[in-house]
Structure formats: structure tokens, C-alpha cells
Amino acid sequence: MSARGESEASTRGTLSIGEVLSLLKRDFPDVTISKIRFLETEGLITPARTSSGYRRFSDDDVRRLRDVLTMQRDQYLPLKVIREQLDKDAEDAPAAAGSGMRPEDFRPGAGRVRLTRGELAEMAELNEAYVAELESLGLVWVSPAGHYDQDAVIICQLAARLQQFGFEGRHMRSFRVVADRETGLIEQMATPFAKTTGRERDSKVRSQEAVREIAAVFVQLHAALLRAELIRSGRA
Numbered sequence: 001m002s003a004r005g006e007s008e009a010s011t012r013g014t015l016s017i018g019e020v021l022s023l024l025k026r027d028f029p030d031v032t033i034s035k036i037r038f039l040e041t042e043g044l045i046t047p048a049r050t051s052s053g054y055r056r057f058s059d060d061d062v063r064r065l066r067d068v069l070t071m072q073r074d075q076y077l078p079l080k081v082i083r084e085q086l087d088k089d090a091e092d093a094p095a096a097a098g099s100g101m102r103p104e105d106f107r108p109g110a111g112r113v114r115l116t117r118g119e120l121a122e123m124a125e126l127n128e129a130y131v132a133e134l135e136s137l138g139l140v141w142v143s144p145a146g147h148y149d150q151d152a153v154i155i156c157q158l159a160a161r162l163q164q165f166g167f168e169g170r171h172m173r174s175f176r177v178v179a180d181r182e183t184g185l186i187e188q189m190a191t192p193f194a195k196t197t198g199r200e201r202d203s204k205v206r207s208q209e210a211v212r213e214i215a216a217v218f219v220q221l222h223a224a225l226l227r228a229e230l231i232r233s234g235r236a
Contacts (some may be wrong), residue, residue, distance in 0.1 A: 014048065014056035023062060028069045036065065041157065042079050044068050044086075049150060053113050053123055106212040114147035124156035126163070133169040134159055138176045186214045 015023070017033055024031045039045055040055075045064055047055040057065075064086065071082045120140075121128045134140050139159070140152040159172060190210040193203075 014058055015062065017047075017055045017057065020057045020062055020065065024065065024069065027066070028073070031069060039065065039068060039079075041161070042083070044079060044083055049113050049153075051114055053115060053119065053153070106215045113150050113153060114143075114145070115149075115153070117148065120148045120152055120156055123153055124160050126156055126160050130159075130163070130169065131156060134172065137169060137173050139172055182218055186211055186218065189214055 017036055020036065021031065021033055024036075036045075040047065045057075045061050045068070047057045047061050050056060067086060068079075068082055071077050071085070072079075077085075115123065117128055117131055121131045124131070131140065134156065135142075140148060140155050142148055159167070162172075190207050193206045193210040
């Protein structure tokens with residue numbers, strides 16, 4: 001299949017951000033493309049991306065957007081409360097408090113973006129020099145083919161948000177140190193699960209499942225501890 005055919009297949013049944021805006025305008029006249037992008041940045045929606053980086057919205061994404069906008073308009077709820085409520089209502093959302101990260105969020109994704117450094121910087125609204133600094137610190141990296149993927153986009157977008165609060169590249173180094181340490185610990189703890197069956201394929205799958213489960217709990221624990229500490233110190 002050609003690259004064009006693959007692109008058309010991957011976007012079939014989904015909507016562009018402009019098409020979503022047209023649908024929502026009927027019930028929410030004040031909604032804008034900037035508003036939809038902001039809700040994505042705040043973690044309220046997670047539309048898929050094409051290989052060129054364009055957002056594609058599924059029916060579930062549109063329904064969730066409607067729910068968010070309705071709760072804002074009718075109940076005057078802050079986004080944090082809306083996100084928590086929607087995550088709680090989702091059938092596959094974990095009961096544990098924290099980040100909203102699930103084991104499946106650590107599964108390698110399909111149709112990942114392939115970006116140059118300039119494209120990545122533009123998408124994250126960072127200058128290329130800062131992206132290069134993040135790469136030198138090991139926070140983002142290129143694939144063997146020389147491209148940046150969706151994870152790099154997310155990391156750079158989060159780094160851009162922190163930059164607005166005065167965070168610099170040197171402040172980001174600690175995230176790399178923690179990630180390295182915890183990756184090693186997770187791999188160590190998941191090793192016994194690879195030995196529970198004699199079949200190599202089953203062992204690998206069970207080990208990967210254990211890695212994803214542990215990683216999700218790690219992130220949830222981080223969020224819960226950070227929240228508890230900020231509340232205890234009176235800073236939240």
C-alpha cells in the first residue's frame with residue numbers, strides 16, 4: 001500500500017479538528033479551535049495523530065468533548081474536576097487516584113508521527129535550540145531512521161508548559177535521572193514474570209504486561225505522593 005493509501009486508511013472514520021469544530025458549533029457557539037487544542041493540552045482529550053502530525057478525532061473523542069463543554073457550561077466545573085469525573089466514569093479507568101495513566105498507555109502505539117527537529121519544535125511551540133538541549137539531556141531522541149515520534153511531541157509540549165513557569169533545561173535533568181533509575185527497577189521487578197512459563201512467547205507477553213502494570217502504578221504513586229506533600233505543606 002502506498003503512503004497515501006496508508007494515510008487514507010488510518011484517517012477513515014475520523015474527523016479533522018475543523019470538522020469537529022463545525023459539529024460542536026451547533027450546540028456550543030463559543031467553542032474555537034484554540035479551545036479544542038487547549039483541552040487537549042490539559043489532558044481532557046487525546047486525539048490520534050497522522051504521520052504528518054495532524055489531529056484526527058474519533059466518535060469517542062467528539063463525545064468526550066461534548067461532555068467536557070456541557071459540564072463547563074451547565075455546571076461551571078473546573079477542568080481538573082471534569083477530567084477526574086470523566087476518568088472515574090470510564091469503564092477502563094483505574095480506581096486508584098493519581099495521574100490517569102493506565103497500563104495500556106505504556107503499550108507501543110501504531111501510526112506514530114515522524115517529525116524533523118524543526119517540525120517538533122513548531123508543534124511544541126519551542127525553539128529548536130531548546131529541543132536540542134532536551135535531546136542533549138536525554139529527554140527526547142530520534143528513531144534509528146532519524147525522526148522524532150509522538151512521545152517526543154508530548155515530552156516537548158510538557159517541557160514548553162514548564163518553561164512558562166521558569167523551568168530551564170538544567171531543571172529537566174532530574175526527570176531523566178528518575179526515569180533511568182525507575183526503568184531499571186521496573187525491569188528488575190518484572191523479570192520473575194518472564195520465568196513463570198516454559199513457552200518463550202508467553203513469558204515475553206507476561207513480562208511486558210507486568211512492566212506496563214508496574215509503570216502505571218509508579219506514575220499514580222508519584223502523583224499521589226506529590227499531591228499529598230503539597231497539601232501537607234500548604235502550597236496546594
